[in-house]
Amino acid sequence: xxxxxxxxxxxxxxxxxxxxxxxxxxxxxxxxxxxxxxxxxxxxxxxxxxxxxxxxxxxxxxxxxxxxxxxxxxxxxxxxxxxxxxxxxxxxxxxxxxxxxxxxxxxxxxxxxxxxxxxxxxxxxxxxxxxxxxxxxxxxxxxxxxxxxxxxxxxxxxxxxxxxxxxxxxxxxxxxxxxxxxxxxxxxxxxxxxxxxxxxxxxxxxxxxxxxxxxxxxxxxxxxxxxxxxxxxxxxxxxxxxxxxxxxxxxxxxxxxxxxxxxxxxxxxxxxxxxxxxxxxxxxxxxxxxxxxxxxxxxxxxxxxxxxxxxxxxxxxxxxxxxxxxxxxxxxxxxxxxxxxxxxxxxxxxxx
Numbered sequence: 001x002x003x004x005x006x007x008x009x010x011x012x013x014x015x016x017x018x019x020x021x022x023x024x025x026x027x028x029x030x031x032x033x034x035x036x037x038x039x040x041x042x043x044x045x046x047x048x049x050x051x052x053x054x055x056x057x058x059x060x061x062x063x064x065x066x067x068x069x070x071x072x073x074x075x076x077x078x079x080x081x082x083x084x085x086x087x088x089x090x091x092x093x094x095x096x097x098x099x100x101x102x103x104x105x106x107x108x109x110x111x112x113x114x115x116x117x118x119x120x121x122x123x124x125x126x127x128x129x130x131x132x133x134x135x136x137x138x139x140x141x142x143x144x145x146x147x148x149x150x151x152x153x154x155x156x157x158x159x160x161x162x163x164x165x166x167x168x169x170x171x172x173x174x175x176x177x178x179x180x181x182x183x184x185x186x187x188x189x190x191x192x193x194x195x196x197x198x199x200x201x202x203x204x205x206x207x208x209x210x211x212x213x214x215x216x217x218x219x220x221x222x223x224x225x226x227x228x229x230x231x232x233x234x235x236x237x238x239x240x241x242x243x244x245x246x247x248x249x250x251x252x253x254x255x256x257x258x259x260x261x262x263x264x265x266x267x268x269x270x271x272x273x274x275x276x277x278x279x280x281x282x283x284x285x286x287x288x289x290x291x292x293x294x295x296x297x298x299x300x301x302x303x304x305x306x307x308x309x310x311x312x313x314x315x316x317x318x319x320x321x322x323x324x325x326x327x328x329x330x331x332x333x334x335x336x337x338x339x340x341x342x343x344x345x346x347x348x349x350x351x352x
Contacts, residue, residue, distance in 0.1 A: 001297045002150040003242055003274075006050060012146040014038060014045075018053050019139045019235040024193055046191065052239040055188030056135060060172040061232040063340060064107040066130040066280045068289055069117060070094060070317065071102045077122050078102065084328050086346040087116055091326040094251065096318035101125065103251065103320070107330065109340035116343045126317065128253070128289040130280035132172070134270040135237045144274045151240070153273055155301045162268035162309060175231045179335050180216065180224050185232075186329045192236040196221040240274065244322050247293045249277060251317035255287040257310035262286035264309050275302070287313075291320070 007015070010033060017030035024042065028035040045051045059066060064087075071077055073093065081091045087108045094103040108116045113129060138144065143157040180203070187199045196218050203216040256262045262285060270279040275294040282289060294302060306314070334341055 001295050002152040003247065003295065005146075005149055005151055005240065005242075007045075007146070007149065007151075007240070009146070010037075011041065011045065011051075014041060015051065015238050015240070016138045018192070018238050019137055021236065022230075022233075042193065049241055051241065052237075053192040054190070054237045054239070055185060055192045056133075056234045056237040057185055057232045058132070058170065058172060058234045059107055060132055061175045062107075062177060063109055063174055065110050065113060065283075066133050067106045067108045067113060067116065068128040068130070068280065069104045069106075069120070069124040070099075070126045071104065071120070071122050071124050072099065073101050074122065077120075078324070080121055082326065084331075085119060086331075086334060086341075086343040087112075089328055089330075091324065093321040093324035094318040095321050096316070099125065099318060101318070102324070103318075108343075112340065112342055119343045119347065126253075128280065129283050130289065131283055131285075132281050134266050134276075134279040134281065135235075136274055136276045137235065137271045138238055138274070141272050141274070143268070143272045151274060153275065153298065153301075155305060158268045158272055158305060159308060161272060162264040162305070170234075175228060176338050177228050177232070177335070178224075178338050179333070180221070181228045182330055182335050183216075184221060184224060184229055186331075188229075189329060196225060239277075242293065244320070247275070247295050249291055249293045249320040251320070252290045252292060253287070253313070253315040253317055254290065254306060254311060255284075255313035257286075257312055259286045261309040261311075262288065265306070269305065289317075 010031070013031035013033065014027055017027040021027045021030060024039050025035050027042075028038045031038065042053070081088065081102065081104065087106045088104060089107055090105045092103050094101045104120070106116060117124065117127065142161055143154045145152050145154060183203050184196070184199055187194050187202060200216050200218045200221050207214055207216070254265070256265065262281070265288065266279065266281070270276045270290070275292050275298065277291040277293045279288050279290040292302070334346060
């Protein structure tokens with residue numbers, strides 16, 4: 001099956017150049033397109049909600065863990081989650097035959113995972129604690145193809161890649177960061193190509209509103225960018241938007257037979273195929289919790305692919321319902337002198 005898209009061949013070249021391009025001029029060089037064209041085209045694609053390019057940090061280098069918790073839905077819980085509790089990144093409605101619930105994603109300091117979960121005033125039905133996140137890499141993909149405004153997946157190529165390649169994991173040692181670093185990351189998560197000069201203006205306007213007498217010059221931000229932020233940069237995530245009616249998001253828990261099967265999945269599916277929205281490698285390796293945006297007609301091929309890798313346990317946790325979707329940015333105030341603050345302390349500060 002193919003997914004229809006309004007992207008042009010030039011747009012696809014831009015998409016494939018984004019992940020490892022820090023600046024627009026690098027995209028132009030890699031795609032053999034002019035810099036003015038790339039700049040204008042990216043802005044148009046962004047404004048029309050056709051693609052999103054976001055800075056993706058390596059969470060472990062920040063001292064954070066991805067945590068997913070699924071709850072039975074209630075109005076009181078939703079009201080609480082609408083108040084942006086510390087370290088919550090997104091809230092969505094999840095539906096399956098036995099559950100009408102809420103699925104909550106958080107990026108949580110490693111030593112505060114239990115405190116974070118205790119802060120939410122309901123007991124989760126399921127909790128998944130991860131060590132890292134793996135996203136689609138169009139620049140590395142050998143199984144996702146574009147032709148005449150259609151995007152297709154070659155499952156045969158994916159199966160071959162699962163047999164013949166090895167997934168390599170990066171050095172994930174902690175990198176010291178501060179609140180300015182987190183402010184830059186927050187803005188780059190919104191759009192990877194927001195210039196530091198513009199972020200400088202945003203930071204200073206925020207500080208003025210908070211009566212903080214400090215400066216954040218572009219030169220200072222450039223220092224932070226080179227000294228700290230590039231060390232935690234994984235790549236720029238690219239998302240191509242498709243209607244949820246065509247490609248619904250489903251949540252999958254998969255426990256593989258061994259670590260080799262897990263690595264094959266990460267390399268041949270998570271990085272390789274556009275349908276991967278977010279794959280979280282869980283602490284309980286070799287297992288993942290994956291949100292996958294896939295046409296229903298492709299589910300059979302996906303199940304064959306997973307089966308061929310070797311699976312010990314599988315659970316379709318549910319489907320995302322579009323009627324409740326809340327997203328929160330990383331909040332720079334959660335960090336003080338390079339140390340993440342406890343969730344309970346942050347909640348008390350907000351209530352004062």
